[in-house]
Amino acid sequence: MKDVTDLHAEFGGERLPPGQRKTSRFPVLSKGGTPSVDDPTLEVWGAVEEPLTLSLPDLEALGAERQRQDFHCVTGWSRFDCEFRGVPFPRLAERAGVADDAVHVMFHAHDGYTTDLPLSECDREEVLFAWELDGEPLPADHGGPLRVVTPHKYAYKGAKWVSGVEFLTEPERGYWEKRGYSVDANPWKERRYA
Numbered sequence: 001m002k003d004v005t006d007l008h009a010e011f012g013g014e015r016l017p018p019g020q021r022k023t024s025r026f027p028v029l030s031k032g033g034t035p036s037v038d039d040p041t042l043e044v045w046g047a048v049e050e051p052l053t054l055s056l057p058d059l060e061a062l063g064a065e066r067q068r069q070d071f072h073c074v075t076g077w078s079r080f081d082c083e084f085r086g087v088p089f090p091r092l093a094e095r096a097g098v099a100d101d102a103v104h105v106m107f108h109a110h111d112g113y114t115t116d117l118p119l120s121e122c123d124r125e126e127v128l129f130a131w132e133l134d135g136e137p138l139p140a141d142h143g144g145p146l147r148v149v150t151p152h153k154y155a156y157k158g159a160k161w162v163s164g165v166e167f168l169t170e171p172e173r174g175y176w177e178k179r180g181y182s183v184d185a186n187p188w189k190e191r192r193y194a
């Protein structure tokens, strides 16, 4: 299994980011209820050569892998050693063929949630479209059947119940980013609020 729990070194910080406390629980944080998603398909559109509609088997076929990752919530808790299985963002970007003028990405979710990141900050091996947690299908409360995880950012950058990935030629703001949360969301720099 690929272990990316050392990625704090890239950001010059300790494994536990400043102002965070470690928990062994896995709290659920959602802006509303848990939507039911029977048939997960992921739409990919915007500044790409080929818009895609991908099923879970399609995602699997792009090259799924298991990764050990830490999970940092902006409200102050961190859960170490989450084992997610999914497909890394770069596999999907390669498949869609990202246009030269794409600079930013918006993730869309079934509960109406959105979140945005610069393309360079989500085109990373540890950004996963994940459907398994700790060897089990991803629980619905945690975003099952399909979510994004962003261990190098606060977890609001990882859309649960993800429905779409939109490549943008100009930055736009997601749900929490419009409401004052940081676009950067770097836990080691404590970029919590804009």
Ligand SMILES: Nc1nc2c(c(=O)[nH]1)N[C@H]1C(S)=C(S)[C@@H](COP(=O)(O)O)O[C@H]1N2
Pocket: 026, 027, 028, 029, 030, 031, 032, 073, 074, 109, 110, 111, 113, 141, 142, 143, 155, 156, 157, 158, 159, 160, 161, 162
């Ligand atoms: N679709 C969707 N994704 C979401 C959210 C949400 O409300 N809806 N909340 C975000 C926030 S603020 C956090 S901290 C994490 C929480 O993930 P968890 O419930 O698995 O702990 O999901 C993020 N992704």
Ligand SMILES: [Mo]
Pocket: 029, 073, 074, 075, 155, 156
């Ligand atoms: Mo959060």
